[in-house]
Amino acid sequence: MSTKKEIRIGLIGTGLMGRTHSNGYNRMRNFFPELEYTPVLKAVCSRNEEKVRKFADQWGYESIETDWRAVIARDDIDAVDICTPNNTHAEIALAAAAAGKMILCEKPLARTLEEAQTMTDAVEKAGVKNTVWYNYRRVPAVTLAKQIIDSGKLGRIFHYRANFLQDWTISPDVPQGGDATWRLDVDAAGSGVTGDLLAHCIDTAMWLNGGIKDVSAVTETFIKERVHQGTGEVQKVGIDDACLFHCHFDNGSLGLFESTRYARGHKALYTLEINGEHASIRWDLHDMNRLEYFDHSDESIVRGWRSILITDADQPYMKRWWIPGTIIGYEHSFVHQVADFFESLGTGEPCNPTFYDALQTQKVCEAVIDSANTRSWKDTDVQWKG
Numbered sequence: 001m002s003t004k005k006e007i008r009i010g011l012i013g014t015g016l017m018g019r020t021h022s023n024g025y026n027r028m029r030n031f032f033p034e035l036e037y038t039p040v041l042k043a044v045c046s047r048n049e050e051k052v053r054k055f056a057d058q059w060g061y062e063s064i065e066t067d068w069r070a071v072i073a074r075d076d077i078d079a080v081d082i083c084t085p086n087n088t089h090a091e092i093a094l095a096a097a098a099a100g101k102m103i104l105c106e107k108p109l110a111r112t113l114e115e116a117q118t119m120t121d122a123v124e125k126a127g128v129k130n131t132v133w134y135n136y137r138r139v140p141a142v143t144l145a146k147q148i149i150d151s152g153k154l155g156r157i158f159h160y161r162a163n164f165l166q167d168w169t170i171s172p173d174v175p176q177g178g179d180a181t182w183r184l185d186v187d188a189a190g191s192g193v194t195g196d197l198l199a200h201c202i203d204t205a206m207w208l209n210g211g212i213k214d215v216s217a218v219t220e221t222f223i224k225e226r227v228h229q230g231t232g233e234v235q236k237v238g239i240d241d242a243c244l245f246h247c248h249f250d251n252g253s254l255g256l257f258e259s260t261r262y263a264r265g266h267k268a269l270y271t272l273e274i275n276g277e278h279a280s281i282r283w284d285l286h287d288m289n290r291l292e293y294f295d296h297s298d299e300s301i302v303r304g305w306r307s308i309l310i311t312d313a314d315q316p317y318m319k320r321w322w323i324p325g326t327i328i329g330y331e332h333s334f335v336h337q338v339a340d341f342f343e344s345l346g347t348g349e350p351c352n353p354t355f356y357d358a359l360q361t362q363k364v365c366e367a368v369i370d371s372a373n374t375r376s377w378k379d380t381d382v383q384w385k386g
């Protein structure tokens with residue numbers, strides 16, 4: 001009989017993230033068998049009964065619900081996993097915190113800074129364990145970048161730059177609102193690429209390089225009106241289709257960020273580069289098992305960018321997987337986040353990023369939108385704890 005401490009999960013939302021998280025819980029049990037705590041897939045919730053039943057069968061959930069409130073009301077749920085669109089995060093999280101449940105919430109934490117602040121206050125007041133799924137931190141190459149930066153190998157940091165480029169909304173026929181295109185509806189999403197894509201870049205950037213102090217941004221909405229699937233009417237588009245911003249970090253370095261859904265040819269080109277006094281690092285989601293590294297102290301005749309394949313057991317997370325030279329994928333970042341969350345239950349440490357950390361990212365997002373709207377520099381008021 002298992003002596004593990006069971007954490008009974010109630011997962012809400014069965015779309016893309018519902019699948020990645022469910023896969024994460026299942027695989028974590030296989031690949032991190034020594035952890036003291038283990039997930040039990042107790043309930044899954046989505047609004048369509050037939051679909052949620054199918055999902056439960058496919059991923060191994062014991063029961064279903066069609067109203068998220070029922071998940072929170074259940075005594076046999078310890079942790080609520082929020083995988084629904086952004087406009088539902090606050091309401092679900094506030095109810096879950098009030099019920100004393102642990103909360104794993106998808107990013108961005110909320111649509112607005114005000115919502116995010118209320119949610120953070122609620123989990124802190126309730127004293128419930130919380131984390132936000134900024135999963136790119138748990139890509140082994142990105143985690144290794146953090147270790148290299150923290151070791152001081154880069155020296156003083158001068159530049160941080162990141163892009164997140166897509167191309168799926170270029171056609172004016174793509175509608176806004178509804179199940180598949182809620183990201184284009186400002187009421188559901190809160191913002192466009194800023195909250196959806198740049199939030200990832202901002203979280204990783206502050207994790208690697210510290211707090212962002214102030215920002216100057218420009219946004220554009222290339223297609224001003226689209227049919228709304230809710231009303232069937234042509235309506236004004238309220239989201240940012242593209243966003244560029246530059247910033248100062250607390251450590252004195254400069255940041256440059258770009259995101260768009262209008263970069264023809266790019267599906268999800270998340271890239272980051274950091275330039276220090278002694279060395280530089282770059283990473284690309286399309287080649288996510290590699291970290292590129294340039295070290296100026298190398299002998300000059302062989303000095304150049306190294307392309308490091310991150311598959312060895314002494315590189316982050318990799319001893320869990322296969323053999324050196326064999327790669328892993330996108331889904332593993334979620335397995336790692338699940339494992340880190342369950343490990344943190346044993347150690348009592350926070351599982352970063354917490355709601356507090358995600359609130360700092362939300363502050364940057366809000367300052368970015370505010371800066372673009374007012375065509376002026378904005379302070380972020382970020383208090384980065386690391």
Ligand SMILES: NC(=O)c1ccc[n+]([C@@H]2O[C@H](COP(=O)([O-])OP(=O)(O)OC[C@H]3O[C@@H](n4cnc5c(N)ncnc54)[C@H](O)[C@@H]3O)[C@@H](O)[C@H]2O)c1
Pocket residue numbers: 012013014015016017018045046047066067068083084085086088106107108133134135179180196
């Ligand atoms: N961490 C990441 O890399 C990443 C990637 C994609 C999405 N996300 C975030 O995850 C969240 C979900 O995104 P997605 O791509 O999975 O969306 P999705 O549209 O694929 O799935 C959303 C799910 O929520 C369900 N849903 C919507 N309203 C509901 C309600 N009131 N009650 C119960 N279920 C409801 C839908 O039926 C659907 O199953 C968003 O906040 C998004 O920003 C994060």
